[in-house]
Amino acid sequence: MEKKDHILYDKSGNPSKEPAWIFRTYAGHTNAKESNELFRKNLAKGQTGLSIAFDLPTQCGYSSDHAIARPEIGKVGVPINTLEDFRILFDQIPIEEMNTSMTINGTSMWLLSLYVALAEERGEDVSKLQGTTQNDIIKEYLARGTYIFPPEHSIRIIVDMYEYCLKRIPKWNPSNICSYHLQEAGATPVQELAFALATGMAILDAVKDRNCFTHDEFEQCVGRISFFVNAGIRFIEEMCKMRAFSDMWEEITKGIYEVKSEKYRRFRYGVQVNSLGLTEEQPENNAWRILIEALGVTLSRDSRCRALQLPAWNEALSLPRPWDQQWSLRLQQVLAYETDLLEYPDLFEGSKVVESKVRDLIDNANKEIAKIKEMGGAIKAIENGYMKAQLVKSQAERLAKINNDELIIVGKNKWKEGIPSPLTNDPDGGIFKVDPKSAEQTLKVLADVKAKRDSKKVEETLARLEDDARNGKNLMFASVECAKALVTTGEWSDTLRKVFGEYRPSTGVEGQKLNLESEKVVGVRAKVEKFLKSTGARPKIVVGKPGLDGHSNGAEMIAVSAKHAGFDVIYSGIRLTPEEIVQSAVEENANVIGVSILSGSHVELAEQIFAELKHYKADIPVVFGGIIPQPDFDKLHKIGVKAIFTPKDYDLMDVMDRIIEIVSQVPASV
Numbered sequence: 086m087e088k089k090d091h092i093l094y095d096k097s098g099n100p101s102k103e104p105a106w107i108f109r110t111y112a113g114h115t116n117a118k119e120s121n122e123l124f125r126k127n128l129a130k131g132q133t134g135l136s137i138a139f140d141l142p143t144q145c146g147y148s149s150d151h152a153i154a155r156p157e158i159g160k161v162g163v164p165i166n167t168l169e170d171f172r173i174l175f176d177q178i179p180i181e182e183m184n185t186s187m188t189i190n191g192t193s194m195w196l197l198s199l200y201v202a203l204a205e206e207r208g209e210d211v212s213k214l215q216g217t218t219q220n221d222i223i224k225e226y227l228a229r230g231t232y233i234f235p236p237e238h239s240i241r242i243i244v245d246m247y248e249y250c251l252k253r254i255p256k257w258n259p260s261n262i263c264s265y266h267l268q269e270a271g272a273t274p275v276q277e278l279a280f281a282l283a284t285g286m287a288i289l290d291a292v293k294d295r296n297c298f299t300h301d302e303f304e305q306c307v308g309r310i311s312f313f314v315n316a317g318i319r320f321i322e323e324m325c326k327m328r329a330f331s332d333m334w335e336e337i338t339k340g341i342y343e344v345k346s347e348k349y350r351r352f353r354y355g356v357q358v359n360s361l362g363l364t365e366e367q368p369e370n371n372a373w374r375i376l377i378e379a380l381g382v383t384l385s386r387d388s389r390c391r392a393l394q395l396p397a398w399n400e401a402l403s404l405p406r407p408w409d410q411q412w413s414l415r416l417q418q419v420l421a422y423e424t425d426l427l428e429y430p431d432l433f434e435g436s437k438v439v440e441s442k443v444r445d446l447i448d449n450a451n452k453e454i455a456k457i458k459e460m461g462g463a464i465k466a467i468e469n470g471y472m473k474a475q476l477v478k479s480q481a482e483r484l485a486k487i488n489n490d491e492l493i494i495v496g497k498n499k500w501k502e503g504i505p506s507p508l509t510n511d512p513d514g515g516i517f518k519v520d521p522k523s524a525e526q527t528l529k530v531l532a533d534v535k536a537k538r539d540s541k542k543v544e545e546t547l548a549r550l551e552d553d554a555r556n557g558k559n560l561m562f563a564s565v566e567c568a569k570a571l572v573t574t575g576e577w578s579d580t581l582r583k584v585f586g587e588y589r590p591s592t593g594v595e596g597q598k599l600n601l602e603s604e605k606v607v608g609v610r611a612k613v614e615k616f617l618k619s620t621g622a623r624p625k626i627v628v629g630k631p632g633l634d635g636h637s638n639g640a641e642m643i644a645v646s647a648k649h650a651g652f653d654v655i656y657s658g659i660r661l662t663p664e665e666i667v668q669s670a671v672e673e674n675a676n677v678i679g680v681s682i683l684s685g686s687h688v689e690l691a692e693q694i695f696a697e698l699k700h701y702k703a704d705i706p707v708v709f710g711g712i713i714p715q716p717d718f719d720k721l722h723k724i725g726v727k728a729i730f731t732p733k734d735y736d737l738m739d740v741m742d743r744i745i746e747i748v749s750q751v752p753a754s755v
Contacts, residue, residue: 093386093430103427105133106383107184107392108417110410111357113138113163115523117173117530120163123407124178130411131418134184135216136394138162139196141633141684144231145660146192146578149527153662156689157633158524161404162188166531167571168206171199173530181209185216186261186355186392191233193220193260194242194564195577201254202568215256217311217355220246221263223284226467226590227476228270230635230659233578236464238585240291242560247292247306249561258311260288261355268315269361270638271480274326274446277315279453280463280472282333285310286454287463289342300343307338308349314390317359318374320381324433325442327381327388330354333447355392356382363401365733367496368515369506371398376416383420386431393417398508401732403516403714404685470591477593477641484642485600487735497735516714519685531573538571546570547580554584592658594641599649605738606650612745613651624748625653627675629666631690632682635659639710640681646737647679650745663690667697670705676748682711691724698725706747710734 088094095101110127112135113120124135139162142154149155149164158164163174181204189196197218204211222239225232232239246259264272264281272280292298292306314330316323334352338344358378363371375395382390395413397405405413420426433439457466466472486492493499509515550563560581567577616624628644630637637659644656655673657665670678682690687709694707709721710730718729727747734740 091429093428103386103389105421105427106390107134107355108132108414108421109134109136109186109355109392109394110414111136111138111188111394111396112410113140114161114404114517115159115163115519116527117163117165117170118526119523121174121176121178124174126407127410127414128178130414132414134186134392135178136186137188139187139189140164141231141635143196143574144189144192145633145635146195146233146574146582147633148573148575149524149531151575153633155524156686156693157684158527159519160685164524164527165196165199166527166573166575167534168199168202168568169530169534169571170527171203172206175203180204180207181213183216184392185214186219187217188219190219190222190225190229191231191239192574192578193218194246194560195568195574197246197257197259198561198564198568201565206569211254213256214254217258217261218246219263219313220260221284221313223287223463223467224263224266224280225635226588227280227473228266228636230637231633232588232590234581234585235588236467238581240287240464243288244291244295245559245561247309248295248297248559250309251298251302251305255305258309261311261313262288263313265313265315265357267476268317268359269636270476271361271483272476273479274322275449275453276475276479278326278329278333278446278450279457281312281314282330282337282450283454283457283463283466285312285334286337286341290462293342303342304344304346304349307342307344308346308351310353312352312354314354314356314382315359316356316378316381318362318378320377320384321439322442323378323381324385324388325439326446327354327390328385328439328443329446329450331388332443333450354390355394356390357394358382358396360396360400362494363396363398364494364497365401365731366501367503367506368398368402369508370496371396371401372412372416375413376420379416379420383426385433386429387434399515401712402509403518403712406513406515406517409515409517467590470593473591473593474595474597475593477597477645480638480642481597481599481645484735484737488601488737489603494735497733514714514716516716518714534571535573542570543572543576546572547576550577551580551584554581589658592637592641592644592656594644594654594656597645597648599645599737601649601737603738605736605742609650609738609741609745612742612749616745616749617651623651623653624677624745625655625673625675626677626679626744627666627670627673628654628656628679628681629661629669630659630681631661631663631666631694632684632686633660634682634684634686636683637681639683640679642737643679643681643710643740646741647744650738650741652741652745663693663697667694667701667703667705671701671703675705677744678705678707679744680707680709682709682713685712687711687713688717688720688724691721691726695725708744708747710740
C-alpha cells in the first residue's frame with residue numbers, strides 16, 4: 086500500500102488517529118468535601134485526569150489551625166491536614182485508575198505519603214498508582230514562593246522520593262520541572278528553556294551523587310522526570326520552544342548522562358497556557374487568548390503536549406467558578422474531537438522558518454545554561470541570586486514595553502473602549518467566592534482527628550521522622566508511617582524545620598532598573614523632589630507581602646517602579662506577618678505601606694494590618710494591590726485602605742503618581 090504524506094500511520098502501517106491528550110482542569114477549593122464533589126462532577130463531564138490545587142497553608146507546611154493559616158484556608162486550593170482529609174477528598178474516586186497531578190512542592194513528600202497511605206488503607210496495589218508531584222523546588226525559590234527548607238535539604242527530599250518511587254511506585258513522577266511559573270514571573274522563552282533544563286540537570290546530578298542506583302535504574306529515574314510548561318500568546322514561538330525543549334533534553338540525557346534507552350530520553354510534558362497575559366479589562370478577550378495559546382502546544386504533532394489544563398476567562402478577576410472551568414474543558418474537547426487536528430503527521434516538518442527559530446532558541450538557551458554551569462549549577466545560581474535577578478529584570482522590561490505601547494495588549498493599552506462584558510452581568514459578577522464558613526468544617530475535621538488519634542503513635546512516628554532526617558535516611562518510609570498515624574501537615578513540616586531550618590532566598594530587586602522614561606516619569610519625580618524639599622527626606626515605601634501568598638511579581642515591580650520614581654524602598658520578600666510589615670514601617674519611619682496580595686485574603690489581612698497600626702498608634706497610609714474584586718473595594722476602604730490597584734492598573738507611573746499624592750496628603754481619586 087502506497088503511503089501518503091498527509092496520512093498518519095500506526096506502527097503496523099495502518100492509517101490511524103492520534104489519541105487525545107489528558108484533559109485536566111486545575112481544581113480544588115473550600116474544603117475536602119466540596120473539592121471531592123467538584124472532582125467527581127468534572128470527571129463526569131469528560132475530564133480524564135485530576136490536577137489538584139492545594140491551599141497555601143498546605144503548600145507551605147502549616148496546619149489549618151495555625152495563626153498564619155487562618156486567613157488562607159481553602160482560598161486557592163483544598164486544605165489538607167491529615168489522612169482523614171484525603172479519605173474525604175478521594176471518596177468514590179478510584180485512585181488506582183486515576184492519573185493524578187498534585188501541585189505541591191515544599192510538602193510534596195508529605196502529600197505523596199498521604200496518597201500512599203490511603204491506597205494501602207483501601208487495600209490497593211500501590212505500584213499501580215500513577216501521577217505526578219510537582220516538586221520543582223528551584224522554581225519555588227524563583228517564582229512561586231512555597232519553599233520551606235534550604236536548597237540542599239529540599240533536593241535531598243526530592244532524591245528520597247525518586248529512590249522510593251522507583252522501587253515501589255514505578256509509574257509515579259516524583260518531580261515535575263515547572264517552567265510554567267518562570268514565564269508567569271516574566272521569563273523569556275530562552276530563560277524558560279535554560280532555567281528549566283538547568284533545574285532538571287541539578288536533580289539528575291543529585292540523583293547520581295546519591296550513588297544508590299545502577300545505571301539502568303538511573304535511566305529509569307531520568308524517564309520519570311516530567312515537565313510542566315507554559316504556552317504564551319506568541320504561539321509560533323511557543324511551538325518552536327517546545328521543539329527546542331525536546332531536542333535539548335535529548336542532547337542532555339544522551340550526551341551528558343549517557344541514557345541509552347530512547348523512551349527514557351523522551352521529553353514528557355504537560356501544559357497550562359499562560360495566565361500572565363489574561364486581562365481584567367474586556368475579560369471576554371481572554372477566551373480567545375486561551376484558545377490561541379492552546380494551539381501552540383497542540384497544532385504540531387512533534388511538539389504536542391501529553392496533558393493540558395487551561396485557565397478560565399475570569400482568572401484576572403478571581404478564582405474560576407465551576408461553569409468557567411467547564412467552558413475551558415469544552416474548548417479542549419472541541420479542539421480534540423471536532424477538528425481534524427489528531428489525524429495528520431506533523432504539519433511543520435521541513436519548515437525552514439521553524440527550523441531556524443528552533444536553532445536560535447537552542448543556541449541562546451545553551452549560552453545561558455553555560456553561564457549557570459560556570460556558577461556551579463542551578464543551586465548555586467539560586468543561592469547567589471542570579472536566576473531570580475534575571476527574572477525580575479525580564480518582568481520589568483516586559484512591563485516597560487506595555488507602558489511604552491511597544492507591547493500591545495488589546496483592551497489594556499490599545500482599543501480600550503468597548504461594550505461592557507455580558508460575562509460579568511451574572512448576580513455574582515462572574516466572581517467565585519469561598520464561603521468563610523467552609524473553614525469551620527476544615528477546622529472541625531482537624532480537631533476531631535486530633536481528639537481521637539493515638540497521641541503516643543503520633544509522637545513515635547514523628548520521633549522516627551526526626552531521627553531519620555538527622556541520620557540521612559530516606560524520609561518517605563517515616564512519612565508514610567506518620568500519615569497512617571494521622572500526623573498533621575504542620576507537625577510533619579515542623580519536625581523537619583527543626584532539623585533543616587527554613588530559607589529566605591534573594592528578592593532579585595536590588596540593582597534593577599525600569600527602562601521607562603516619559604513625561605509621566607518626569608512628573609512623578611517632580612512631585613517626589615517637592616516632597617524631599619518640604620520634608621528633608623525622600624518618600625519611603627514599605628512593600629509588604631503578608632500571609633502565605635508567594636506570587637511576588639507585583640510586589641517586585643512596585644518596588645522597582647517606586648525606586649525608579651525616586652522613592653526609598655524597603656522590600657523584604659514574601660511570607661511576612663502583618664506584625665512584621667507594620668513594625669518595619671514604624672521603625673523605618675515609612676510614609677506609606679504598599680501591600681500585595683493575590684490569594685483572596687485581602688480583607689482579613691487588611692484588618693490585621695490596621696489592628697497593628699492601632700497597636701503602634703501609627704498613622705501610616707496603606708494601599709493594596711492584587712487580584713481584588715470590585716465588590717470588596719468598599720470593605721477595604723472602610724477598614725482604612727487609601728487606594729486599591731488591580732491588574733488593570735498596568736501604568737506603573739500612574740500607580741506611583743497616586744501613591745505620591747497620598748503620601749503628600751494631596752486629595753487623590755481612589
